[in-house]
Amino acid sequence: MSAGRRLAGFLSALVCGALLAAPVAVPAHAQQEQQPGPVLRVGLLQNIDSLNPFLAVFQSSTELGRLMYDFLNSNAAKDNAPAPGLAEKWESSPDKLTWTYTIRSGAKWSDGTSITAKDVAFTYNLMMTNDAAATANGSFVSTFESVTAKDERTLVIKTKTPQATMLSLDVPIVPEHLWSKVSDIGKFGNDQMPVVGSGPFVLTEHKPDQFIRLKANKDYWRGAPKIDELQFIYFKNSDAAVQALRKGEVDLINRLTPTQYQALGGDANITLNKAQGRRFSELLINPGAATRDNVAIGDGNAALKDVRVRKAISQGIDTKALVDRVLKGFGEQGKGIIPPVFTDFHWEPTAAEANKFDPAAANKALDDLGYRKGADGVRISTDGKPLKLRLYARNDRPNDVTSGEYIKQWMLDIGIAVDYTTISGNQMNEQTNTGNYDLAFSGWGTNPDPDYILSLNTCSQRPGADGKGGTTASYMCDRTYDELYAKQLAEFDRAKRAELVKQAQARYNEVRPSLVLYYENALEAYRSDKFSGFAKQPEGNGVIREQNGVWGYYGAVPAGASESGGSSNTGVLIGVVIAIVVIGGIAIVVLSRRRKAASDDRE
């Protein structure tokens, strides 16, 4: 036997041995390390774009920002309503242009320095004066006139126009004594560990695309969290994350598909959470795209400019069937553009206002409008051509892709031919931003404050003459709607404002630049044998993760005193057995070859 082969045999035995021995060695070490206290491990499906709260825009990163930094106000876990944060109380001048906040005393940065009104003023002023600092949250300060710290505890904000959103400033407050030294905000990674913050947890380690570690902030002004450490472990593949939950490698996961959610149902150690989501899905119906100066753009079908046609199309779509078949029941039929999870602002249509699936009525309406059916069952447009609409769906949104097939068929039932194409997210933006669509799937995640999503449908959000600068959601432009929008923004009585917000949604429904299809449920699961106490937002049917706050993680308490489950020990045992078998097997093979080689030599 050659020396080379012997060496190879030895090496492979060594490698296999080492790899298989690893499960034995590692948990032993890990347990020693974990002794200080309970660690909550969370599966993370989206990576982190930046640790710098002025630049971070991914949902995962803003959630991390909430754990690291406190805000001026918070959103109550119970019902999302504005609640105290760093500000313990506030008042506004009679003209609603001057707001005075009292910053709570005793709140500290994690390096021991006191948090004062100056830190808050510094943060907002930075966003008002530094373009890079305005990247993520600049819109919150765009109407600010000035922000000043009168003393350690008094913050005064003057605005150019009355703002009903002054208690929903979703901006992480950073420590002035450290951030004033940062020279270029746009390039600052904020990765000097541990990162000084003021939230319930302190960031201590970040390995891009691998994991994030946060230690409990013992000095957090609401009181230290019940867990010692919070770890986010990154999974690019959601099926692997589900597997990790089953095995106990992670304790909490979200963004489950209905199939994954149902499959986890049988596990006694796992508790499921079906929550109302913050997202609505809609079908855009091009109402005649135009710029801010009312110059028509794009190539939307002219028939769609008639609101009666848009309504007939809506009547031809069975949103109930989409919820049942596409979402497998994990969702609710669409109504207004604010999902029902935000109970205060969600609009419930009357029987007359609601869109009812009624193909016969849709057919009649189109007949009455003069769109006669041709020989092939497709209606003839006013220009003599068949009534044919393009429908776009994003290929990375499976629910939209499936819904598209149903809608294509339903449209055919009312005599409209649909040319259905799936495209990339980027192509979709390109098509909708230029008005080059007839029908297209869209959708938005919404915030507890309704202002932003409402603003997306005002006339001024349409693009400028150069085709740039707008962020319209639907190319809607309606004077009544714009008036209602302006009124709600200047209304400071929450109940009265909610009424205006609902009227605006009713008007949106009337103009119908899109049909709201459904509100998807947010599906989550956690290891109830290890942790409990996750506070949902809102109470009852809310989410644990991706909240407008950190109540879910903050509320977590270790379940009982149960030590790490027997399953991992069995795993180690199996590992040992396999390692022995493999090493033994290799040894036998090597030895027998040797003997064979030796006997060969004797011949």
Add this chain to the structure above:
Amino acid sequence: MTDLLTPGEQTEPPASTGRRSSSGTLRFVLGKLGGAVISVAFVAALGFLLFRVLPGDPVLTMTRGRPTTPEALAELRLRFGLDDPLWKQFLDYVGGLFRGDFGTSYAYSRPVGEMILERVGPTLLLVGTGTVLAVILGMWIGIRGAWEHGSRFDRTTTSLALTLWSVPTFWLGLLLLMVTGNLFPSGGMVDPSTPKEFLPQLLDIGHHLVLPCITFVAVVYAQYQLVMRSSLLEEMGADYLNTARAKGMREDMVRRKHAVPNAMLPAITLVFLHLGLVVQGAITVETVFSWPGLGLLLYEALSYPDLPLLQGVFTVLAGSVVAMNVVADLLYRVFDPRVRAV
């Protein structure tokens, strides 16, 4: 098969003079290097243009779905130089490349070069280990299969290799995750709770490496096995083997000393062709097992889409293919005397 995989030079008759001139070697090396430089320049230009053709306004991609003012959009355009004419953007890009600057990522606001460097290690570890194991395993089975061709061993290993070769990587990875139960971690490279000392880190990384590595090897080893097998089969009827046997050499020695070295060339070519692809070879495996390598980075850059990052990864991947091909060409002269003689 041999003809397809080896350079055309080898079919030409050996030059009559036995001594090769050193200037010829130098010219050969310089020629190859020059070709490589041109290829890399071409790739860099192509990378730039390719990703500019992608539809969509990068700034709107960056801001879609959150409150933005027109001023903020304008500021973003300015910061990333998107208002500049295409030729100026290209010159900036090329100038940056010479300084080793790949630009700043749209999504992560970090230097692209830094992000790529972070990922090279994990990818080399996974794909390097996987390729070495696949080559050893494939060649060993290939040699045995050819020597005993038609035997049960030959038939089973060949059909097994073909089956694994055609299995979707994604599916195989998930299947392994399911059947191995608690034996191996579900993803990642190292557990956050593992102590930072060298040995525990090493063992934990090894533990995390097992499943991705098995998946990678299972899918790629077949090509080495089949190439080795067929090339050895071609040699088997050769007269020089009979001569060796006639000298009274043991069958084992005939195989090892005479047949295998001659059958090795196509396999070596294949290995070197694949070394260039090593860096990018594991996109699917890295995605299934959340392995923090270049493949995963490319996947993320594409789904954003993050132009500077895409460009950077693309240039690095293509550059490594070119570099490895040069190495293969040069090493070929060492392994095959017939090429050297030209």
